[in-house]
Amino acid sequence: MSTATRRSTATREKPAALGSTWWSRRWIRALESLGATYPNPRLPRGRTLARNGAVQGLTVRPGEVTARVELPKSSCEVTLHLPVFSDSEWTAGVRVLAGQLQHAASLLEGRMPENIDDTFGKAGLTLFPRRGELSSRCDCRDTGDPCAHGAAVHYTFANSLEDNPFLLPTLRGRSREKLLTELRAARSGGGAEAAAGPESVPASELPSADGYFTGGDLSAVPLHPQPPADPARRLRRLGPPPGGTPGDAEWLAGAVERAAAHAWRTAGGGA
Template identity: 35%
Template structure:
């Protein structure tokens, strides 16, 4: 299902129709008070697979030392503000001129029909649905998008247009690179921002998954409504025969269970129990 195309915004760099012969005349960058600085102080920026996939597109362009200078800008706090919205990241970056530059990193948002397919795929998989509804983004999130014919991340520079109001006509310039490195750290902190960038905010996505789970999932009494009679013996058991269980139904109790506050080797107890529930329901 093809993603919807966004109309291109007016380029920031129109105010600079001719690139200068040299940038040395602009001097040193102007320090920013209370700017947004990268948490990483040395080495690579970005810890998760999703921030790595995002930065891989940037690093494929190979524009000399601009990426390194952008990393320096990011760590120095030269970015004044940054917003991740559907279809674009827009930031203000202080360079060597008195007027800060405006930098933008765009992406094509997915059409509503495409997001419907994604939400349906999430809702059909108990593991993905439970993880997302619990506030966790699974590592294999990208696979779900691939199942419905979409690529979560841009595959090249053409799918991620960038623009900056600075005089440097290289793309990305150091200001764009600084913004990209900070975006990667934002993705580390909240991977739902990747989905927002692609056009679907967290609350809308989770509401869509819940609606589909309510429509298609088996009826399950909420745990809170039965916990008071958990240890009470019921009536005589009916004769038990073999019945086919819908895939994922055995995990519904785990999905209803509130957080236990207990972990096993760093894994939430509910998720540690999930493989056993899957085997019971097989």
């Protein structure tokens, strides 16, 4: 089970400005747009508590976020709940992700693609809360959902996403490690049979080369070429091609490395 802790109990560090990445802004929008179930008057108080570092011991597990909100004379225990995806739903989600080369490469490099939820939508899924999915529990006397303390945990979780967007799939039931393992397996053909192939554009639909040239003296453009450190790194991260073997992947990686070396020699006038 994957667990991520954002704050230590010994330190009350104030979080950075909320919403500086697309995934944290999306979580905040989900919280603030869920209608009457989430009365707005409690949200400003929650933002203030989050900014003042009142939320401690934030922990993320499949289906729940737990934390303690420290107040001047007391503290509250808060739990946020979000349904996890079933194994069959995750299989469908990974399948569509594996069919998007750009998404697969970004995830395997530890980055969360900005339009990943559009791709998940093809499997009928979303990493972010839908209306009615998100709930909270707090041991205070406020009956609001969320209360100000629950809202503070929401905003602090959004702040945690700044550094680790993989908390989103963790909350939906897949740790980063398991998600990437399943994605590599799907990319290599172990379960990607039904995946949509990587997006492609027929050559006949590409604009002509003239469309990329606006005129001017190209020799006047300053160039600062650098040899690639590892030109086949992204290819190796993707694993074997669908239906291929590890040997096929190494052959392709070798071809990429030879092509990169030849391009570098050509650029330097050595070919």
